Amino acid sequence: DVKVTQSSRxxxxxxxxxxxxxxxxxxxxxxxxxxxxxxxxxxxxxxxSYDVKMKEKGDIPEGYSVSREKKERFSLILESASTNQTxxxxxxxxxxxxxxxxxxxxLTVT
Amino acid sequence: AQKIxxxxxxxxxxxxxxxxxxxxxxxxxxxxxxxxxxQPSSGEMIFLIYQGSYDQQNxxxxxxxxxxxxxxxxxxxxxxxxxxxxxAMYFCAMRDNNNxxxxxxxxxLTVKP
Numbered sequence: 001d002v003k004v005t006q007s008s009r010x011x012x013x014x015x016x017x018x019x020x021x022x023x024x025x026x027x028x029x030x031x032x033x034x035x036x037x038x039x040x041x042x043x044x045x046x047x048x049s050y051d052v053k054m055k056e057k058g059d060i061p062e063g064y065s066v067s068r069e070k071k072e073r074f075s076l077i078l079e080s081a082s083t084n085q086t087x088x089x090x091x092x093x094x095x096x097x098x099x100x101x102x103x104x105x106x107l108t109v110t
Numbered sequence: 111a112q113k114i115x116x117x118x119x120x121x122x123x124x125x126x127x128x129x130x131x132x133x134x135x136x137x138x139x140x141x142x143x144x145x146x147x148x149q150p151s152s153g154e155m156i157f158l159i160y161q162g163s164y165d166q167q168n169x170x171x172x173x174x175x176x177x178x179x180x181x182x183x184x185x186x187x188x189x190x191x192x193x194x195x196x197x198a199m200y201f202c203a204m205r206d207n208n209n210x211x212x213x214x215x216x217x218x219l220t221v222k223p
Contacts, residue, residue: 009153033210033211035213040119040215041215042114042116042201042213042214042215042216043201043203043213044213045210045211045212048210058210059212088153090155092155097143097145097160097205097211098145098157098160099155099157099211100157101147101154101155102154103152103153103154104153104154106153
């Protein structure tokens with residue numbers, strides 16, 4: 001079974017803090033993705049990566065950056081967390097079209 | 111830009127009955143894939159079913175079937191014989207050649223005993 005893990009299920013941070021969300025997959029997938037999920041808006045793509053050290057902006061990249069130093073790990077970085085970044089963050093990986101999702105990180109910025 | 115629309119924020123169904131969750135999409139690409147995911151309260155996203163734009167038959171996976179009407183650009187999910195465990199959020203998604211997968215806003219299904 002494909003396994004996608006995220007470093008935390010719940011996280012509370014203060015405004016202005018730098019936040020790292022880690023995602024690891026164990027199936028050697030080349031493609032990895034970060035989404036945020038908000039009520040009524042579904043999942044929105046923040047960033048994705050098709051290869052190590054490669055990144056592409058999704059629909060809502062502002063306020064975020066990413067890092068992919070190793071194939072299995074894709075990190076989402078909030079350089080200076082703001083309250084409007086309070087959300088559920090979902091990581092996914094995929095070999096082709098279908099995505100496999102991690103359990104999600106619910107981030108609260110106070 | 112591609113767009114996925116789920117017009118039903120919430121749906122109720124009686125246990126053991128069938129239910130249809132609506133999804134319409136918009137793309138100019140002739141080649142695309144349609145997906146449905148289930149998200150229970152635990153938060154995990156569970157892949158349910160896939161339909162390719164060139165597939166002649168409607169996709170089926172157990173109690174799930176996808177009512178694919180290409181001319182109408184709709185890809186409704188049909189769940190037969192609903193079970194209490196089907197209560198969850200359901201997301202429709204599409205991927206075409208120009209963009210990564212995009213998701214609809216979701217439909218919350220509640221199965222009543």
